[in-house]
Amino acid sequence: VQLQASGGGLVQAGGSLRLSCTVSGRTPKFYAIGWFRQAPGREREWVSSISSSDGSTYYLDSVKGRFTISRDVAKNTVTAYLQMNALNSEDTAVYFCAAGDPMGVVVFPSASQAYEYWGQGTLVTVSS
16 A cells, blocks of 8 residues: 655745645555644654544544545545644644544544554645
8 A cells, every 4th residue: 555645845834735645556545634743852642543334533632623634535545635724833844644544443433553654745835
């Protein structure tokens, strides 16, 4: 399973960005998708997840109401999106997408151990 994240960039505070994560390889539709981020000098932090079974979504409290995760299923790929609105400096980080067994992700969406596959990061920089 391969994951490719994209969509990062430089944005002013209050602006928006949409990150994409394309999942390909073996049975991409099976996997739940999560987004994590890591700011400079800080530990990696879970941001949001979406279930592959019923589309349930989960969010870090600090992004609720500002970020929206979604998922599009194609024949051989799945693309997960993270729409980020009202960005602030605290959102500056490298964002990673990850794929995991939906049973594990539903129980522990914020646990990095629930995710088996990881993509490379995409940098989001919010200027104040």
